[in-house]
Amino acid sequence: xxxxxxxxxxxxxxxxxxxxxxxxxxxxxxxxxxxxxxxxxxxxxxxxxxxxxxxxxxxxxxxxxxxxxxxxxxxxxxxxxxxxxxxxxxxxxxxxxxxxxxxxxxxx
Numbered sequence: 001x002x003x004x005x006x007x008x009x010x011x012x013x014x015x016x017x018x019x020x021x022x023x024x025x026x027x028x029x030x031x032x033x034x035x036x037x038x039x040x041x042x043x044x045x046x047x048x049x050x051x052x053x054x055x056x057x058x059x060x061x062x063x064x065x066x067x068x069x070x071x072x073x074x075x076x077x078x079x080x081x082x083x084x085x086x087x088x089x090x091x092x093x094x095x096x097x098x099x100x101x102x103x104x105x106x107x108x
Contacts, residue, residue, distance in 0.1 A: 005046040005078075005085040014090040018074060037071050042087070045069060049080035 007015070015038075022031045045052065052067030055077065059066075066079045070093070078087045 001082075003046050003049060003080060003083060003085050005042050005087065007042075007087040011087050011089050018090055018092075034072060038074075038076075041069050041071050041076060045076070045078060045080075045085055045087075049078065049085050052078070 019031060019035070022034050049067060052069045054064060055066050055068055058064075063079075065081065066077065066088075068075045068077045070076070073093050075089075075091045075093060076087060077089045077091060078085050080086070
Protein backbone atom coordinates (compact mmCIF):
# COMPACT_ATOMS: atom_id res chain seq x y z
CA UNK A 1 0.00 0.00 0.00
CA UNK A 2 1.44 3.33 -1.05
CA UNK A 3 1.28 6.19 1.45
CA UNK A 4 1.14 9.92 0.85
CA UNK A 5 4.46 11.61 1.67
CA UNK A 6 4.44 15.08 3.23
CA UNK A 7 7.62 17.07 3.65
CA UNK A 8 7.00 19.15 6.76
CA UNK A 9 7.63 22.89 6.66
CA UNK A 10 10.41 22.50 9.25
CA UNK A 11 12.28 20.19 6.84
CA UNK A 12 12.08 22.47 3.80
CA UNK A 13 14.89 24.84 4.91
CA UNK A 14 17.13 21.79 5.39
CA UNK A 15 16.46 20.77 1.80
CA UNK A 16 17.03 24.30 0.45
CA UNK A 17 20.37 24.43 2.30
CA UNK A 18 21.42 21.18 0.65
CA UNK A 19 20.31 22.48 -2.74
CA UNK A 20 22.21 25.74 -2.30
CA UNK A 21 25.36 23.93 -1.15
CA UNK A 22 25.37 21.38 -3.99
CA UNK A 23 24.67 23.99 -6.67
CA UNK A 24 27.37 26.33 -5.35
CA UNK A 25 29.97 23.65 -4.78
CA UNK A 26 29.30 21.24 -7.65
CA UNK A 27 27.05 22.97 -10.17
CA UNK A 28 23.56 22.71 -11.59
CA UNK A 29 24.04 19.38 -13.37
CA UNK A 30 25.17 17.61 -10.19
CA UNK A 31 22.24 19.16 -8.33
CA UNK A 32 19.87 17.76 -10.96
CA UNK A 33 21.28 14.26 -10.36
CA UNK A 34 21.07 14.60 -6.58
CA UNK A 35 17.55 16.01 -6.78
CA UNK A 36 16.44 13.01 -8.85
CA UNK A 37 17.91 10.72 -6.17
CA UNK A 38 15.91 12.56 -3.50
CA UNK A 39 12.73 12.25 -5.57
CA UNK A 40 13.30 8.52 -6.09
CA UNK A 41 13.99 7.98 -2.39
CA UNK A 42 10.85 9.90 -1.42
CA UNK A 43 8.81 7.71 -3.80
CA UNK A 44 10.35 4.58 -2.30
CA UNK A 45 9.65 5.82 1.24
CA UNK A 46 5.99 6.27 0.29
CA UNK A 47 5.82 2.74 -1.07
CA UNK A 48 7.84 0.96 1.63
CA UNK A 49 8.43 3.21 4.66
CA UNK A 50 9.20 0.26 6.91
CA UNK A 51 12.29 -0.52 4.82
CA UNK A 52 14.18 2.47 6.22
CA UNK A 53 16.74 2.04 8.97
CA UNK A 54 15.71 2.57 12.58
CA UNK A 55 17.14 5.57 14.41
CA UNK A 56 18.85 4.15 17.47
CA UNK A 57 18.49 7.49 19.25
CA UNK A 58 14.69 7.28 19.01
CA UNK A 59 14.22 3.53 19.12
CA UNK A 60 15.47 3.44 22.71
CA UNK A 61 12.55 5.75 23.52
CA UNK A 62 10.09 3.34 21.92
CA UNK A 63 9.63 5.49 18.83
CA UNK A 64 10.18 2.77 16.24
CA UNK A 65 7.87 4.37 13.66
CA UNK A 66 10.68 6.82 12.87
CA UNK A 67 13.11 5.72 10.18
CA UNK A 68 15.84 7.09 7.95
CA UNK A 69 17.07 6.61 4.40
CA UNK A 70 20.29 7.88 2.90
CA UNK A 71 20.66 9.99 -0.20
CA UNK A 72 24.41 10.27 -0.66
CA UNK A 73 25.57 12.09 2.50
CA UNK A 74 22.08 13.13 3.68
CA UNK A 75 19.81 11.32 6.12
CA UNK A 76 16.11 11.65 5.25
CA UNK A 77 14.40 11.28 8.62
CA UNK A 78 10.70 10.44 8.65
CA UNK A 79 7.87 8.84 10.58
CA UNK A 80 4.96 6.87 9.20
CA UNK A 81 1.64 5.28 9.97
CA UNK A 82 -0.84 3.31 7.87
CA UNK A 83 -1.81 6.29 5.71
CA UNK A 84 1.02 8.77 5.45
CA UNK A 85 4.70 9.52 5.79
CA UNK A 86 5.98 12.72 7.37
CA UNK A 87 9.51 13.83 6.49
CA UNK A 88 10.89 15.71 9.49
CA UNK A 89 14.39 16.59 8.41
CA UNK A 90 17.19 16.28 5.92
CA UNK A 91 20.41 15.96 7.89
CA UNK A 92 24.00 15.59 6.69
CA UNK A 93 25.60 12.43 8.05
CA UNK A 94 28.34 14.47 9.76
CA UNK A 95 25.84 16.42 11.83
CA UNK A 96 24.85 15.14 15.25
CA UNK A 97 21.23 14.01 15.20
CA UNK A 98 20.58 14.64 18.90
CA UNK A 99 21.99 18.15 18.78
CA UNK A 100 20.01 18.99 15.65
CA UNK A 101 16.82 17.57 17.14
CA UNK A 102 17.34 19.50 20.36
CA UNK A 103 17.87 22.74 18.42
CA UNK A 104 14.76 22.08 16.37
CA UNK A 105 12.60 21.27 19.39
CA UNK A 106 13.86 24.16 21.50
CA UNK A 107 13.86 26.57 18.57
CA UNK A 108 17.52 27.58 18.97
